[in-house]
Amino acid sequence: MNILVIGGGGREYAIIWKIIRDEGNKHKIYAAPGNGGICDIADCVEIKADEIDKLLEFAKEKEIDFTIVGPEVPLSMGIVDLFRNNDLKIFGPDKISTQIESSKIFAKDFMNKYGIPTADYIKFNGFETANKYISHLNPPFVLKADGLSAGKGSFVIKYTEDAIKIAKDMLLKKSLGEAGAKIVIESFLRGEEASLLVLLDGNRYRLFLPSQDHKQVFDGDKGLNTGGMGAYAPYKGIDDELLAKIRTDIIEKTIEGFKKEGIDYRGILYVGLMLTEKGPYVVEYNARFGDPETQALMPILKSNLLDLLMSAADGDLGERKIEFYNKYACCVVFASEGYPKAYEKGIEIKGLPFRDSDDKLVFHAGTKRIDGKFVTNGGRVLNAIGLGEKLDEAIENAYKITEDVFFENMHYRTDIGEKGLKYEK
Template identity: 45%
Template sequence: MNILVIGSGAREHTLVWKLSQSAKADKIYAIPGNPGMASLAECVPEISITDNDSMVKFAKENNVELAVVGPEVPLTNGAVDAFNAAGIKAFGPVQAAAEIEGSKAFSKGLMKKYNIPTAKYEVFTDAAAAKEYIKAEGAPIVIKADGLAAGKGVIVAMTLDEALGAIDEIMGDGAFGNAGSRVVVEEFMDGEEVSVLCFTDGKTIIPMVPSQDHKRVNDNDQGPNTGGMGAYAPAPVGTPELLAETQKLILEPTIKAMEKEGRLYKGCLYAGLMVTDGKPRVVEFNARFGDPETQVVLPLLESDLVDVMLSCIDGTLAETEVKWSKGAAVCVVMAAGGYPKSYNKGDEITGLKEAEAGGNIVFHAGTSEKDGHIYTNGGRVLGVVAKADGIKEAVDSAYASVDKIHFKAAHFRHDIAHWALERLKK
């Protein structure tokens, strides 16, 4: 069958890479795609991921039978609804279901209504009221822009001044545009984070291998939040006991709640969890594969991804076996100098072939190509991924590949998987 992947980041490169391994994949297209996936998919850069009509028209003209929508923006813009209306199978939640990520206020309200464990919170549209609440609650405290902010709309304020400044930044200065016209102020949860991505057909939920993202830009979890500076899987904090509790208290109730609300959820549900004293609570839900978690989870998937996605769409996930390989995978994100703030574009990247020579994979996150040369074209530029028998071996292998890649002012964290490595020492 012909498959269309929507998106241009490392997540979509990973999806193309995994889908291309299926015997059912005849031809893969990507809108807009990126240079890294160009050897596996025909990239269509002239179509915007927010132009549903043009994407559907292209899919029809090219006999696409499966559309896979990667990023949150087209999902919340109704891309899946548009493909469905045209009779094209699409993997991902419909617009009404994607609101679980599109609005943090909706997501928190859903959890409150259905007793799904999460942090205490309040929602504000008035900056003065938000500040009064923060003064009453004290710090540390978490301030979140309600809407989509490319993974950067969350400020973990450790002091009162920082928290009040976050309200000014989000609501006064419009740091995240319209996404910050409403804010969610949340109790600070201390513990260890884990990402549990799941396949679901709206009834059955099959969790993927637990992973862990590294949100802060600098080593030792310092500096501002980013879209993610690296990840690894499986995360040791995601024990069988924790996953069983997550399934019972969070995943199943959430899917049932969405159905009760008339928002049947199909696709990938991402549950970002905080584990405190062995108990999981929801930090956030995303309506799609995580980035960079996808880059470490899908290399461990043994099953045919096309089959799994079709079973989610068709409502037959309960009859589908989803197998995972043993071992571990690690992703180190190489970013442009200055990221997550202003950064330069157009710097040439060298060493990509050398980095992949030993079997590791370099997924492109923000790159461009001209005359056979690859250049930086985003904040997060590359995701360097290694798979090995254990976390330590995968970490060492990934960093060995990172050392072979060069571009001006490149920066990356040097401590990816430190939580797991510390556990292994005990």
């Protein structure tokens, strides 16, 4: 079978790695555009993820049997609709479904309409009215760009003047372009965050293990929001009773809402949760595999990933289950200095290629190969994954990789997974 994976980050590396682990080398796998490490395990194609017409041409030319879409941008552009209209099998939600991520306002209005617990909110499309509202608001609160912003359009506001500046930058100076042409201001939720990936086939759903992301750039959840500085799985802060409540109050209400809206959702629904004293709330939805949660989940996933994705795309999960090994995985992101703001590229990475073992893996994200050497080519460069029977073992194994793989001015958080240790028995 010819398979095309769209994207070039750590998430796409993890997906390809898992398919090869399950299926061996019996498939021809292409990646567009891929990265320095993906090019060692698949054939990389110099087509960007948002060049959907070129991707269609390529899929026809190479007679691609199945396409897996990693990032949100091509999904929001309608790549799934385009491929389906050309009788090409593809995994991911269509353009209408993807609004659940591509517009924060759509998602908040959807949750409000169908009684899904989320923070109270007000939406604005002009600075003058937003400024008046913010001026009378007591922090903390949350300010979000309506559109896609690579995880960097959400701000926890501690000082009113910061909110006014951010709103002005988005609404008047167009700092995020169209993504920030509208904003949402939400009440601040106190609790612990968790991520839950849901696989849907339009009617049925299956759950991946809960995981926990670390969005802020510095230890202790300090600094700017990023695409994610690390994750671990499973997250044990959700017990059976709480999971049952999440199913009833959030997931099943969401699916029922999709049906009432005429949305045929086939793909991954990422549910970002805040676990508060009053119960679970939805912080955000994403319409694709989380990054870096996927990098923590794939190494402990026992089920055949390709079979699950193809079945969901066909609208027929049937009796399939998602099963996991009884292990923990901890993913630590190695980032370029300066990320999520400006950073330097082209810095040589020492210790690559890394020889993966049973308890240590390295997945490539923002890397490139030049003259036989791997160099940095993005903000999030590598994912160091440690595995263990216990969470502390997985954490220790992940950080051991820093002894062998590194680059100049490499930045990483030193506390990934620590929040989960309190649930260890």
